[in-house]
Amino acid sequence: MADAPVVAVRGEAYRETAPELARFTVTAVARDRDRETTLTRLAERAAAVRALLDAAEPAVERRETGQVHVRPVTKRSGDRVVAYQGSLSTTVTTTDFTALGDLMLRLADQDQVEVAGPVWSLRPDSPAYREVRQAAIADALVRAREYAEALGARVIALRELSDTGMSAGPPMMVKAAYARSGEPEPELELDPAPQPVHAAVEARFTISEPVLG
Template structure:
């Protein structure tokens, strides 16, 4: 077997699959000349965001509070504080896309709240990754058989298989930024089209083959 002819090939697979998750950010802000008033308004607006997210369960799979910022605004000519600013962001993960557009618009309809996103992605354990790896192995075997047949030989054994890497695109965003613009009434409806997620797998393989028939 060690002296048998060897063919080395690269197997590849590329798929575009439907996303499984969508993430977006919600940022509540406040500004006032008084620091305590700024903090109070910021807390109220953050609480209003939480109420809407609570009402959206179970569509909301996960939410994480990000950066909380409170900072003074000073005059250019000195350190005298003229106002205080505050903001707090939340990253929301949604798996039910039918409720995504409505939820984002309802959040954006809140006073001094900005919504940005969504970012589409797959779950880390998505079956799409496994399917791509299997397809890459099948491609490597098919290529090896093609080369062997061209030589009048056949594949006899697998000698080595190496994973060249599984590549998934970083979360892709169809940007839709919303900010409260005044006015009343119910928030308008919006449909969002999920972006297909590319998944690519590759393997390096070495196969032994029977003696070629040359000439």
């Protein structure tokens, strides 16, 4: 079999699938001339955000506190501190897309709170990845058989299979920043963005002796 003819092919598959996760960031900010006042307001606003997220469970699958920023604000002409500014960001992950828009609006309705997102994505272990890999292998086998048939031969065995890599499209994000308003509570409808998934393999198959002529 070592000297048997070989056909080398590349198999590919592409799918678009519904997202499984949505992530957004909620940031509480505070600013005042007095440092202690700034810290107190920041803590109060962060606590209000936390309380809303607590109430939103189980829609909230995961939340992570990002960096806390507290810095003095100085005049350009010197080092004199004119105010203190602070912010605290939390990344929220949810799988409940029906409650997502309402949750983002309720968070954004808090005083001095900014909301940005969502970012749509798949889970790292999503079945979509396995399905597209299997589809890529099937495509490689179809191509090998087509080449073999064109030569009057048939595929006998697989000699080598290598994964050239899998890619998912960049996370789809809708940026938004909402400000508190006295208007009646709005509604926010969000359309989840399909997630592209691509896989490719390279394969070498042993084929029977071609019938040439």
